[in-house]
Amino acid sequence: MAKTTSTDVDAPGAPSVDEISERILQAIWEHRLPPGTKLVEEKLSEVFGVSRTKIRLALGRLSHDSILTVEPNRGTFVASPTVEQARQVFNARRVLEPALLRDLSGQVRREQLARLRKNIALEGEARERNDRRATIRLSGQFHLLIAELGQNPYLHKCIRELCSLTCLVIALYDAPGTPACPHHEHDAIVDALEQGDAERACMLMIEHLTHIENTLRLEMPGDEEIDFRAVFA
Structure with a gap:
C-alpha cells in the first residue's frame, strides 16, 4: 500500500475549493502574488492543509477566468498581461x-x-x-x-x-x-x-x-x- 503523505488528505477544518480560490484571488488583488508567480501545487497543498486535487481544482477555476495561465510542461502561473x-x-x-x-x-x-x-x-x-x-x-x-x-x-x-x-x-x-x-x-x-x-x-x-x-x-x-x-x- 502506498504511503499517505500530507498532501493526500485534507487537514481538519481545511478550506473548501471556493475558499482557496478566493484566498488566492485576494492575494493577487492585494499584490501579494505578483504577475508571473509560479503556483506549485505541492507547496500550496502544504500551506492550506488540503490535497493536491483540491488545489488543482482551485487553480483550474482561476485559470478559466484568465487570472492564471497554464503552460504545458512548466506549470501554473499568475497571469502577466501584456x-x-x-x-x-x-x-x-x-x-x-x-x-x-x-x-x-x-x-x-x-x-x-x-x-x-x-x-x-x-x-x-x-x-x-x-x-x-x-x-x-x-x-x-x-x-x-x-x-x-x-x-x-x-x-x-x-x-x-x-x-x-x-x-x-x-x-x-x-x-x-x-x-x-x-x-x-x-x-x-x-x-x-x-x-x-x-x-x-x-x-x-x-x-x-x-x-x-x-x-x-x-x-x-x-x-x-x-x-x-x-x-x-
Missing part, C-alpha cells in the same frame, strides 16, 4: 461599467448608496493609514459592488474577471507611490448616481478608468522569490 492586453482590459471596462451605471441610475436605492459610501469611507481610512493592500482591495470592491447592485450575474462575472486582471496590470505597470484608483473619483460617481444623472455618472466612470490607465508605465519588474507560507499566513 501592454496590449492591458489596454484591452481598460477598453472593455469603459464599455461595461458605464452600462452598469446607466441601468442603476434612477433606480438605485438609499441602502445601496449607503453600501457604496461605506466602501469609499473604508478605502479612505486605508489610505490614511497607508495600508496599500487594503486600499487596492477596497478600490476594486467599489467597482464589484456596482456590478453586484446591477443584479446582472453575467456582467458581474465579467467585471470580476476584468477587475482581477486590472490588479495584475497595476502590479506590473503602475508608477511607485501613485494611487491607482483615487477614491474622490468614486465619490463623484456615487454623487451622480444619487442625483439620477446617468450621463454624468457614465462620463465620470470613463474618465476614472482612463485616469487609472494613464498612471501605467511600460516597465517589467524583475523576478522575485515568493514565500507562499508568508503570503497565506
Whole structure:
C-alpha cells in the first residue's frame, strides 16, 4: 500500500475549493502574488492543509477566468498581461461599467448608496493609514459592488474577471507611490448616481478608468522569490 503523505488528505477544518480560490484571488488583488508567480501545487497543498486535487481544482477555476495561465510542461502561473492586453482590459471596462451605471441610475436605492459610501469611507481610512493592500482591495470592491447592485450575474462575472486582471496590470505597470484608483473619483460617481444623472455618472466612470490607465508605465519588474507560507499566513 502506498504511503499517505500530507498532501493526500485534507487537514481538519481545511478550506473548501471556493475558499482557496478566493484566498488566492485576494492575494493577487492585494499584490501579494505578483504577475508571473509560479503556483506549485505541492507547496500550496502544504500551506492550506488540503490535497493536491483540491488545489488543482482551485487553480483550474482561476485559470478559466484568465487570472492564471497554464503552460504545458512548466506549470501554473499568475497571469502577466501584456501592454496590449492591458489596454484591452481598460477598453472593455469603459464599455461595461458605464452600462452598469446607466441601468442603476434612477433606480438605485438609499441602502445601496449607503453600501457604496461605506466602501469609499473604508478605502479612505486605508489610505490614511497607508495600508496599500487594503486600499487596492477596497478600490476594486467599489467597482464589484456596482456590478453586484446591477443584479446582472453575467456582467458581474465579467467585471470580476476584468477587475482581477486590472490588479495584475497595476502590479506590473503602475508608477511607485501613485494611487491607482483615487477614491474622490468614486465619490463623484456615487454623487451622480444619487442625483439620477446617468450621463454624468457614465462620463465620470470613463474618465476614472482612463485616469487609472494613464498612471501605467511600460516597465517589467524583475523576478522575485515568493514565500507562499508568508503570503497565506
